[in-house]
Amino acid sequence: MEAAKKRILARRRNKTHVRKKIRGTEERPRVSVFRSGQHIYGQAVDDIKSVTLTSVASTEKAIKEKIGGYTGNREAAKIAGKELGDRLTAKGYKSIVFDRNGFLYHGRVKSFADGIREAGIKF
Numbered sequence: 001m002e003a004a005k006k007r008i009l010a011r012r013r014n015k016t017h018v019r020k021k022i023r024g025t026e027e028r029p030r031v032s033v034f035r036s037g038q039h040i041y042g043q044a045v046d047d048i049k050s051v052t053l054t055s056v057a058s059t060e061k062a063i064k065e066k067i068g069g070y071t072g073n074r075e076a077a078k079i080a081g082k083e084l085g086d087r088l089t090a091k092g093y094k095s096i097v098f099d100r101n102g103f104l105y106h107g108r109v110k111s112f113a114d115g116i117r118e119a120g121i122k123f
Helices: 004-021 063-065 074-090 108-118
Strands: 029-036 040-044 051-057 097-099
Touching: 029 074, 029 108, 040 074, 040 108, 051 074, 063 074, 074 108
Parallel strands: 029 097
Antiparallel strands: 029 040, 040 051
């Protein structure tokens, strides 16, 4: 089995184990993060109603303007996380559950979480 396929399967296993334990509610939504090679995406989800409350992506025009350059680095992830935190604050949320989606809490995923914390969201 090639290395890339092993990594994908390992992330899928990790994701399944993490998702057994965490759930998003209306008061405390789950923020799921996904990172690709060039971009980072995040969305706040109410798992009880199965509804996405708000989302952010480094591919959005407004976010790209704030980032200014390459969107696949930690600075871009932090800006995207801060934007998601601002959107959650505007909707009245003060606390979330963070879902790293099987990725290690390191690098861009950690920067994304730090950006959310900078916006005043607790988790």
